[in-house]
Amino acid sequence: MERPRLLQSVLGCFGAASGLKENPPKSTAAPIGCSNDFLAVVVPLLPCPLGRLPCSYLGLPLSIRKPRKAELQALLDKLASKLPFWKGRLMTREGQLVYVQAVMTASVVYHLALDVDPWFIKDVDKL
Incomplete structure (x- = not known):
């Protein structure tokens, strides 16, 4: 499924403002307090797989x-x-x-x- 233009636009604006680029193979999305119905709609739109908390970001534990x-x-x-x-x-x-x-x-x-x-x-x- 192709990502919606809005998501591409948001990621593009973020990249332009920060100088960073998205790297979907190295990225994960860790939903917090999301229902299964919501995840069923959103997950196919994401450019990366789902992850779980706790995880580590730049060596800092996130939870x-x-x-x-x-x-x-x-x-x-x-x-x-x-x-x-x-x-x-x-x-x-x-x-x-x-x-x-x-x-x-x-x-x-x-x-x-x-x-x-x-x-x-x-x-x-x-x-």
Whole structure:
């Protein structure tokens, strides 16, 4: 079935505004709270297959619920692995501060898009 012109127009406008292009083979649509009747009408119009939540987008877990402690602990472990303790002894204090500001701050800000508990932020500060 050929996609309707409206959908093509919306995707074209999005591409023109953002500089991005659609890539249907790498894309999925994850419906949230949709009835089967609605999906039966919409799915044939989509240029990509259906996916399910939870999923990952650019390494960030996407879900309709708050992340569990085990998931946040995995993120904390990932952040800790970016702190090479043996290299820290070889860097000056100023070099350590630059590293933390450049690498750790960017990683934490990226993951704070999640709804995290205060314990997660305290553990990141301890790192």
